[in-house]
Every structure is written in structure tokens, then in C-alpha cells.
Amino acid sequence: MKKWPLLVALLATPLFLAPITELAYAAAVMSKLGDLAPFEKMASDTLVLIDKGDLGGARERITEFETAWDNAEPTMRPKNVDEWSVIDDAADAAISSLRANKPKAANAKATVAALIHALASPAAL
Structure with a gap:
């Protein structure tokens, strides 16, 4: 039971980080x-x-x-x-x-x- 919050956090993290990662990449590529x-x-x-x-x-x-x-x-x-x-x-x-x-x-x-x-x-x- 105590592993449930950890599992949710691990599964949800990519959903929240994807837009941030894309913005960082776009900023790095921008001339x-x-x-x-x-x-x-x-x-x-x-x-x-x-x-x-x-x-x-x-x-x-x-x-x-x-x-x-x-x-x-x-x-x-x-x-x-x-x-x-x-x-x-x-x-x-x-x-x-x-x-x-x-x-x-x-x-x-x-x-x-x-x-x-x-x-x-x-x-x-």
C-alpha cells in the first residue's frame, strides 16, 4: 500500500516534465x-x-x-x-x-x- 504514492509519482512525472523539456529544447535550439x-x-x-x-x-x-x-x-x-x-x-x-x-x-x-x-x-x- 505504501508503494502506491511512489508508483503514481513515477508514472505522472513524465507528463509534467514533457512540456518543460520541450521548452528548454526549443530555447536551446533558438538562434x-x-x-x-x-x-x-x-x-x-x-x-x-x-x-x-x-x-x-x-x-x-x-x-x-x-x-x-x-x-x-x-x-x-x-x-x-x-x-x-x-x-x-x-x-x-x-x-x-x-x-x-x-x-x-x-x-x-x-x-x-x-x-x-x-x-x-x-x-x-
């Missing part, structure tokens, strides 16, 4: 530039298209990324020029690889993967 999730989504979509062999679709999606990134520059860049520059350089490489006269899937995949990495941890690069 000084702000929420980069929309950009990560566009870059990931681009990589999926490359993996499917749809380089034309990937070029269109990376162009959408470029437009959104350029539109966000006036707000994001002043927050942290170094992080912004890391991502911008990676974005330029990914964009160039998909806009080449004869884009190569392997090169596009590598540069878009590097962009995704830069978005995930711009301060670490």
Missing part, C-alpha cells in the same frame, strides 16, 4: 536570429526534392527560400551579423549549385545539407 524553423523547412523540402531527382522543383523551392531570407534580412541581420553571414554564405552556395547551367545532384545535395546544418547551428560554424 540569436530568432525562429529559423520556416527556413529549415524550406531547406529540408529542397533536399527532399533533390533526393527525388527533381532538381527543377528544388531550384524553385530554394528560390522561395532565397526570397524569404532576403525579406527577413533587415530584421534578422542586425540581431547577429556573424550568424546571419554563416547562413547567408551557405544559402548562396546552395542557390548557386541549383542554378548552375547543368546542376549536379550530388553537389546540390551537399550544399543544401550544409545550409541545413548552418541553420541548425550558425554559431558553431
Whole structure:
């Protein structure tokens, strides 16, 4: 009988800690530039298209990324020029690889993967 409260506590603890853990993770992942999730989504979509062999679709999606990134520059860049520059350089490489006269899937995949990495941890690069 005395073990009943302990059992309840052990079973209930994950329910109460899950939201706290998620918030801590989100805060740790958040860049000084702000929420980069929309950009990560566009870059990931681009990589999926490359993996499917749809380089034309990937070029269109990376162009959408470029437009959104350029539109966000006036707000994001002043927050942290170094992080912004890391991502911008990676974005330029990914964009160039998909806009080449004869884009190569392997090169596009590598540069878009590097962009995704830069978005995930711009301060670490």
C-alpha cells in the first residue's frame, strides 16, 4: 500500500516534465536570429526534392527560400551579423549549385545539407 504514492509519482512525472523539456529544447535550439524553423523547412523540402531527382522543383523551392531570407534580412541581420553571414554564405552556395547551367545532384545535395546544418547551428560554424 505504501508503494502506491511512489508508483503514481513515477508514472505522472513524465507528463509534467514533457512540456518543460520541450521548452528548454526549443530555447536551446533558438538562434540569436530568432525562429529559423520556416527556413529549415524550406531547406529540408529542397533536399527532399533533390533526393527525388527533381532538381527543377528544388531550384524553385530554394528560390522561395532565397526570397524569404532576403525579406527577413533587415530584421534578422542586425540581431547577429556573424550568424546571419554563416547562413547567408551557405544559402548562396546552395542557390548557386541549383542554378548552375547543368546542376549536379550530388553537389546540390551537399550544399543544401550544409545550409541545413548552418541553420541548425550558425554559431558553431
